Amino acid sequence: MMRFVKGLSTxxxxxxxxxxxxxxxxxxxxxxxxxxxWAYTYSFIVTLIGTVMFIIVSHFPESE
Amino acid sequence: MSDxxxxxxxxxxxxxxxxxxxxLSDRAVxxxxxxxxxxxxxxxNIFPLIWTINLSFTNFKANxxxxxxxxxGLRNYERILSDSDIxxxxxxxxxxxFWTLFFQVLIGFTLAWLINxxxxxxxxxxxxxxxxxxxxxxxxxxxxxxxxxxQIGLFNYVVSFFTGRDPxxxxxxxxxxxxxxxxxxxxxxxxxxxxxxICLAGLRSIPDYIYEAAEIDRASKLRQFFTxxxxxxxxxxxxxxxFRGIENFKMFDLVVQLTGGGPGSVTEMASINLKREAFEKWxxxxxxxxxxxxxxxxxxxxxxxxxxxxxxxxx
Numbered sequence: 492m493m494r495f496v497k498g499l500s501t502x503x504x505x506x507x508x509x510x511x512x513x514x515x516x517x518x519x520x521x522x523x524x525x526x527x528x529w530a531y532t533y534s535f536i537v538t539l540i541g542t543v544m545f546i547i548v549s550h551f552p553e554s555e
Numbered sequence: 556m557s558d559x560x561x562x563x564x565x566x567x568x569x570x571x572x573x574x575x576x577x578x579l580s581d582r583a584v585x586x587x588x589x590x591x592x593x594x595x596x597x598x599x600n601i602f603p604l605i606w607t608i609n610l611s612f613t614n615f616k617a618n619x620x621x622x623x624x625x626x627x628g629l630r631n632y633e634r635i636l637s638d639s640d641i642x643x644x645x646x647x648x649x650x651x652x653f654w655t656l657f658f659q660v661l662i663g664f665t666l667a668w669l670i671n672x673x674x675x676x677x678x679x680x681x682x683x684x685x686x687x688x689x690x691x692x693x694x695x696x697x698x699x700x701x702x703x704x705x706q707i708g709l710f711n712y713v714v715s716f717f718t719g720r721d722p723x724x725x726x727x728x729x730x731x732x733x734x735x736x737x738x739x740x741x742x743x744x745x746x747x748x749x750x751x752x753i754c755l756a757g758l759r760s761i762p763d764y765i766y767e768a769a770e771i772d773r774a775s776k777l778r779q780f781f782t783x784x785x786x787x788x789x790x791x792x793x794x795x796x797x798f799r800g801i802e803n804f805k806m807f808d809l810v811v812q813l814t815g816g817g818p819g820s821v822t823e824m825a826s827i828n829l830k831r832e833a834f835e836k837w838x839x840x841x842x843x844x845x846x847x848x849x850x851x852x853x854x855x856x857x858x859x860x861x862x863x864x865x866x867x868x869x870x
Contacts, residue, residue, distance in 0.1 A: 508862060515855035522852060523649035531645070532636045535848050542855040 507548035514541030604850075611844035618837040631844035641845070643820065644828040650735055651742070651810075651824060652803050656796055658743040663750025664792065668784075670751070671758040681755075688748040696812020699741045703727040703813075728814055734822050738810050742803065750795045757791030758784070790864055797860040801853055825849055 498506035518538030521530040611631055615624045635641055670681055702710045711722035727737040761783065769779045807826040816823035833842035
């Protein structure tokens with residue numbers, strides 16, 4: 492856990508990609524889930540943030 | 556390449572062209588070759604994408620080109636993301652996507668595993684299994700419509716043979732409960748061979764000596780399957796899931812042929828809804844925003860898959 496937080500604070504690719512991937516997955520789930528409307532409403536912004544973040548953080552340096 | 560060959564090729568270049576090319580750097584020559592492709596890519600992919608993003612912020616209607624186009628900000632996105640009909644079409648897409656991928660991976664891998672065993676007529680069976688994939692979706696949609704006919708369709712008779720139900724007592728394409736499953740069945744029938752072929756490539760790439768080493772170590776067949784076969788086929792399987800997932804997310808032709816989105820709108824998937832908004836209601840700005848939402852979703856999913864694929868390859 493400490494390694495993950497340290498990776499985030501030092502802008503390492505691995506942990507940041509993990510966060511972006513999680514956002515995309517949550518966004519897609521929110522888009523297609525049949526339970527609550529508000530989740531559907533906010534799904535696009537979550538997916539968009541995740542996708543843009545993924546593109547940016549994939550240029551970060553690798554973890555040591 | 557020998558000096559003679561180089562001289563022959565050089566002398567074959569017309570003098571006029573040779574004079575023009577002389578003096579260009581390697582980089583410039585490379586740009587001359589790559590330039591047309593980049594131009595085509597920009598013209599066919601990038602420009603329409605940017606144009607669609609631009610249209611998604613307007614109230615443009617393609618059937619009224621002379622009307623004044625107004626920029627309405629994010630209103631199209633707001634409308635789409637609070638529209639319960641589009642939410643339902645997303646749920647229909649999710650149902651189709653999940654179950655087709657599930658069945659295609661399960662049956663495709665099993666078939667590949669069986670075909671990979673050495674037996675007589677192996678190649679013939681592979682060809683027979685691969686046949687549905689080679690058909691046009693329009694043709695497949697049409698003949699499955701006949702197969703699903705309650706009175707004359709073969710499908711209902713086969714089901715009645717196994718279950719004892721009257722063949723005309725249920726209608727696959729006309730029932731609200733069965734129609735989503737009918738399109739899952741057809742897509743699985745058509746595209747399982749594709750998953751099978753990719754899995755077969757993965758299975759055939761595993762060298763025999765790994766299994767021989769496992770035999771020497773007295774590993775059971777089940778253990779060999781879970782510690783050798785599955786991990787080594789996984790990158791191929793993920794590639795198949797990626798391809799089929801993206802294709803099925805934007806599935807259109809097969810479903811239009813089979814159900815046309817009905818009965819009601821139970822099989823109206825995102826792509827069909829998008830087409831209706833764009834070319835039946837002519838809400839071009841609105842449908843552009845919808846297209847961008849679908850694009851971002853597919854792009855995000857593809858990013859995850861590519862990352863996962865690279866991770867599996869590194870192992």
